[in-house]
Amino acid sequence: MSAIPAIPPAYEGEWRTPYRGKVAMFGLIIGESAIFTIFVVAYIFYIGKSLSGPTPQQVLEVPIFITICLLSSSFTIMLAERALARNRLSGFAAWLGSTICLGLIFLGGTAIEWHELIFRDGLTISTNLFGTTYYSLVGLHATHVIIGLAMLSLVLVFALAGRMGEQHAERFAVLAMYWHFVDVVWVVVFTVVYIIGR
Amino acid sequence: MAENSIPLPGSIDLAPARESGGTLLEWLHEWIVTVDHKRLGILYILYATFFLLVGGAEAVAIRIQLAFPLNHFLSAQVYNRFFTMHGTTMVFLVGMTFVFGFANYIIPLQIGARDMAFPRLNAFSFWVTAFGGLLLYYSFLGGGGLYGVGNAPDVGWFAYAPLTARAFSPGHAIDYWALALIVSGFGTVGTAINVIATVISMRCKGMTMMRLPLFSWLLLVVSGLTLVTITPLTAAQVMLVIDRYLGGHFFDTQAGGSAVVWMHFFWIFGHPEVYVLVLPAFAIANEVIPVFSRKAIFGYPAMVAASVGIAFVSLSVWAHHMFTIGMTSFSNTFFVLSTMLVGIPTGIKIFNWLATIWGGKIRFATPMLFCTAFLFQFLIAGLTGIMLAVAPWNWQLHNSYFVIAHFHYVLVGAIVFCIFAGFYYWYPKATGRMLSETLGKWHFWLFLIGFHITFDTMHFVGILGMPRSIYTYEPDRGWNTLNFVVSSGGIIQAIAVLIFGFNLVWSYFHGRVAGNDPWDAWTLEWNTTSPPPPYNFVQEPVVRSRRPLWDEKHPEDPDWGYEE
């Protein structure tokens, strides 16, 4: 038998594991991406297959303005994250508020678009395959925007009540991840619906 | 003691007193509001065991109906509901809940953590999943009304479109099916996220990813796979509900929609789902086989790589469930190749287990009995899977009893056998008592015999041309005797499971006291009391190898000298 070996250190360097909030949000994003993928695949598969009713070319207008708003909100939320990390709380509230406003503009624009599609063009979810896949996909995305805005508004309330500080920066970053995800999904949906599908 | 008190050093040898004092109502309340992973794990497992009995009763009813040709034990309508509910129950309310129950209980203990990463999400996920199951079963009551409408779903667990459209399935049966699974899907995703965050972020000091016990590694892989597996089903079911209630046309063939799209979406879920169910069985085997062979697992890095590989490749094989739907020759050929390829890392695991046993000193306690049977049965299941992967042969075997035999070989012969092994292995840890070995051996042998009588025979009745999902069959097809034999095996299995149920209850009160480490095992869960205190470990463990307790028990020959 050999001599008893010296006990090596458990681990070279400091023992660090990734922040669980970020890991969890990453997991959620993967799951949600899978759901969106299925709806996108259904959308793409059914392009051009409607038997009747309005076609995308006839009724869709490319929503440039609200897209710019939504994508800018990713920028503003990033600025909010930075402000919070540096404990600049008024800046944080301002950028967070801007993010929410931009998100609300996006939702409002979507609502106006849908109003026109339904009442002017006669396109509903039951009209044809285009209607079904369009409202499902864009609606699923809009639902995620609403949930994101609700969360962001809650944080804004905390911020305005003076309850947010730099110690919350890591947690806020997790919420920001979700918001960035929502924006990336919009890029995909936009491309598929308004560019490829038209 | 209160759950958040500071543990005192030196109290490690005292098993915490069983929760006493307080009324029944208080005891119930504790269990309902608990966020402790051990209690939630037990709740999941009790839930799964209950539905195992329910699903098993449905199976017994099915087999009584099929024991004789043109039998009248169950009407066509009731039979169709039973086989649908049997499948749906076993996959979602038994399989998934056992997976997450074991994961919940064991992972934090194995990685030296105090609890899961998100204890409240854990509780939420369990209760949502549980509610989903109740919603599914409420369908038996919630229907009623017009003749033939309402009542439990009766379209098969795969619920092919357009049979599930309002036109062909009026009433609410399908809605219960879709909504119950959407709801429980939220719980599933919640727990999957929790497991991933726990394994990645909550490991104790020194436990690098390549020192994780294989059980925890495989459940990490399973949870990642679950995230991209359950979600397509959720999406497809939302589409189905949109079709049924908002006039959508996703699967409406009259409007240009496609029944094939449902099949693709369902099997993109359905195939990886069986890997979600079977990888935890491998995970259990990875713990039991080394301990009872007294050897480290052979080829740990390869086992990790194979598991990850299986998870990825399993996402590319789904259309081998669709060889008969008229895909092009090229598509069919692609799925033959991907299916055969996923068989390679799966088969290799058998070799690794064989090499683990080889040169060992095997103790055939009940957990090892079940794992040994698992090895033979999983081998056979894999080989019949290869047969089914051969597309032209699949054109004959698809939707026949051969397929049912194959997948029950996996689900029962591999998964249920390993779940039983896991029960016998970890019950002492959870309760502080050993399960009776005598009753365990009765359970094992009866279940083994019944399993083989039923499922070996079932292969042949499929070869003789008997399709699945039929409530009766003609007496001149030559299937009568075989069906009778298949059914009788079911009764034997039922008796075995009842013995097991009795064992669970009897041993809780009269089982031999287990102590911390009754099996002389090597992973961290055996380094604390049985049952563990609410905080699991008095001090956060520090590990230097894959088998921390081996190192403690063999200081002259620790693992860290050998692991790369």
Place this chain on the structure above:
Amino acid sequence: MRRFRSFISNHRFCELPGRLALALLWLPGHGPQSTPSIMAPASTPAQEIHSLSYFVLSITGGIFIVVAGLLLYAIIKFRAKDSDSEPAQIYGSTQIELAWTVVPVLIVIVLFLTTARLIFAIQDAAEPPSALNVTVIGHQFWWEFRYPKFGIVTANELHVPLSSSQDPQPTFLSLLSADVDHSFWVPQLAGKTDLIPNHPNSTWINPLQPGMYVGQCAQFCGVQHALMLLRVYVDTPEQFAAWVRNQQLPAMQDPSVAAGRQVFETQACINCHTIQGTVATGRFGPDLTHLMSRQTLAAGAMANTPANLRQWIKDPDTFKSACLMPAMQLSDQQLDQVTAYLLTLR
């Protein structure tokens, strides 16, 4: 035609083990039998699948013998005899692991190539000019068969001509569905192919032995899926010609059953059923023009006897509960009359 014949002769004896097995099993010929076994093929696609299955079985059987043998050896030889010491701890071996990865890969390559060849051969087989075309339309819970070339419509019992390698006369089937998914499966004749609405499929059979072959719907299609049975009659050329001639005739007009015909034509029967040469042109249910030329009723649910026919019309749920034919609430006299009428439709 030449391609088809050479396909039959090239693929008849694929592989050596299969060849031997076939020599044992094939030469007496697999005729029709009441057990629809996939191991008793009587038509080219089923035979090719059968040969391939023997090849695959021999490989998987070999794997089983080796691996199970090793497992059995291990669990016997390495049982614990003492528990004094732990056995030698072996953590792995790259060479062994490489070896047992490479061998399965090779096996997969062989299996895959053999399989791919047969997929293309069966699925993409060219349709010879001598082929008979039949359109199969799946309904809940019966089969509609249309022969476009002959102008025939019938139900549930398919008649096809006998084929042979010298004079191939395969039947190519177009598979459609009127409602939900079904699957056409006659194990002795071919693998199954699904009938999916809005997704036409096709398959072919090349029956080499005359007789009646049984099958049934193989994709769950609703409450009476189990009783959506199928019969294929492989007729000699004379039998087939005679059958076609009979089916082409319009419905028998027997004045002695005029009362029954009256009942039929004034009830809702005509909404679902067709009888050629009458006002009944419904397409929801089977064509009844030559109902009595069939051996069974209700897609094989029961024998075609007068008593069964009468009871079926009186209350279909007796035989096939929740099928889509309603009980017509006819009086006993009406039942007798309409049954007598239908019994004349040979």
